[in-house]
Amino acid sequence: MADFAGPVGVVGAGTMGTGIAITAVRAGIPTVLTDVSETQLRAGADSVAAFLNKSVARGKLTAQDRAAALDRLTTAPTFDGLADCAVVIEAIAEDVAAKQELFATLGKTVGDEVLLVTNTSTLSVTAIAAGAARPENxxxxxxxxxxxxMPLVEVVDGMRTSAETHAAALRLTAALGKTAVVIKDTPGFIVNRLLIPFENDCIRALERGVATVADIDRAVRFGLGYPMGPFTLLDTVGLDLHRAVSLSLYHQLRDPRFAPPPLVDRMIAAGRLGRKTGHGFYEYESAGLFGT
Ligand SMILES: NC(=O)c1ccc[n+]([C@@H]2O[C@H](COP(=O)([O-])OP(=O)(O)OC[C@H]3O[C@@H](n4cnc5c(N)ncnc54)[C@H](O)[C@@H]3O)[C@@H](O)[C@H]2O)c1
Structure with missing residues (x-):
């Protein structure tokens, strides 16, 4: 991060904001985490600590490195805490109006040179940037x-993204220890364009009674060589988010393969959102983003 003169700010302390904050503090980058909800902000900071504790227990991190990583994390209840940031990464709800409004508001707090990053899964970066005073950033x-x-970051330019901003995003990806692929601003980029129809096919196979959750997961892991089965992944992502992402892509592409199968609605109605509620396709001992 030598050429970023300030900490990274992360807005939204949910699944992704927390995960990005962990990535940044582990990469040695001071990080400010914020959220509209104080409860969520506290839960997000707790999740960062829980993940780092688990890394120590698994022998992936020393206790000293955990302490150093935790020291790099600050929480801020308001956007004023982002004033010194060189980069702000938003990981708030998947809603174009909310993201546009956020970037408009942030423009009043952060400096003119600040890199503004959206972690959207399905929305147009060009449309989100339209809310910012400086869409080129x-x-x-x-x-x-x-x-x-997960090592991958899809780097996506909007129509007004400057070459400097694009280059800064690639440097940030490398500083975070991730691998970048450059993608056009298209619905679902590459990963979700391929993943969402595949996950929906697996859910439809389950609905038809083709095989059990565990056997479909095993088939995908041991037959296709994927590191994680689709139902384990869906429980990690959250069924509510899977539904939102599927519907967003379905509406943009008008392709029925993206339509969430009815089982998704039933599971959401039953509170079976995945790891975060302690129940999903599988049962978990404790509810939480990194629950077991
Ligand atoms: N979960 C995934 O698998 C995944 C993967 C890649 C990208 N994404 C994208 O990341 C973003 C966040 O997803 P998530 O799963 O972390 O959601 P989440 O619901 O777990 O977390 C969102 C957080 O943002 C906060 N928030 C909402 N509006 C806010 C605002 N205006 N200002 C500050 N905080 C606000 C909420 O309180 C919540 O804590 C979405 O755009 C999503 O599409 C999600």
């Missing part, structure tokens, strides 16, 4: 979930 960096573990 806005770029998409689509992290994959779970962000601390």
């Amino acid at each position: 806005v770029v998409g960096m689509h992290f994959c979930n779970p962000a601390p573990l």
Whole structure:
């Protein structure tokens, strides 16, 4: 981060904001985490600590490195805490109006040179940037979930993203220890364009009674070589977010493969959102983003 003169700000302390904050503090980058909800902000900071504790327990991190990483994390209840940031990454709700409003508001707090990053999964970076006073500073960096573990970041320029902003996003991706791929501003970029129809096909196979959750997961892991089965991944992402992402892509592409199958609605109605509620396609001992 040598050429970023300030900490990274992360707006939204949910699944992705928390994961991005963990990634940044582990990469040695001071990070300010904020959220509209104080409860969510506290839960997000707790999730960062829980993840780092688990990393120590698994022998992936020393206790000293955990303490140093935690020291790099600050929480801020308002956007004033982002005033010194060189980069602000938004990971708030997947809603274009909310993201536009956020960038408009941030423009009043942060400096003119600040890199404004959206982690949108399905929305147009060009449309989100339209809310910013300086759309040339806005770029998409689509992290994959779970962000601390998945190496890929899809870097997406909007129509008004400057070459400097694009280059800064690539440097930031490298500083975070991730691998960048450059994608056009298109619905779902590459990962979700491929993943969402595949996950929906797996859910439809389950609805038809083709095989159990565990056997479909095993088939995908051991037959296709994927590191995680689709139902394990869906429980990690959250069924509510899967539904929102599927519907957003369905509406943009008018392709029925993106329509969320009815089982998704039933599971959401039953509170079976995945790891975060302790129940999803699988049962978990404790509810939480990184629950077991
Ligand atoms: N979960 C995933 O698998 C995944 C993967 C890649 C990208 N994304 C994208 O990341 C973004 C966040 O997704 P998530 O799963 O972390 O959502 P989430 O619901 O877990 O977290 C969103 C957080 O943002 C906060 N928030 C909402 N509006 C806000 C505002 N105006 N200002 C500050 N905080 C606000 C909420 O209180 C909540 O804590 C979405 O755009 C989503 O599409 C998600």
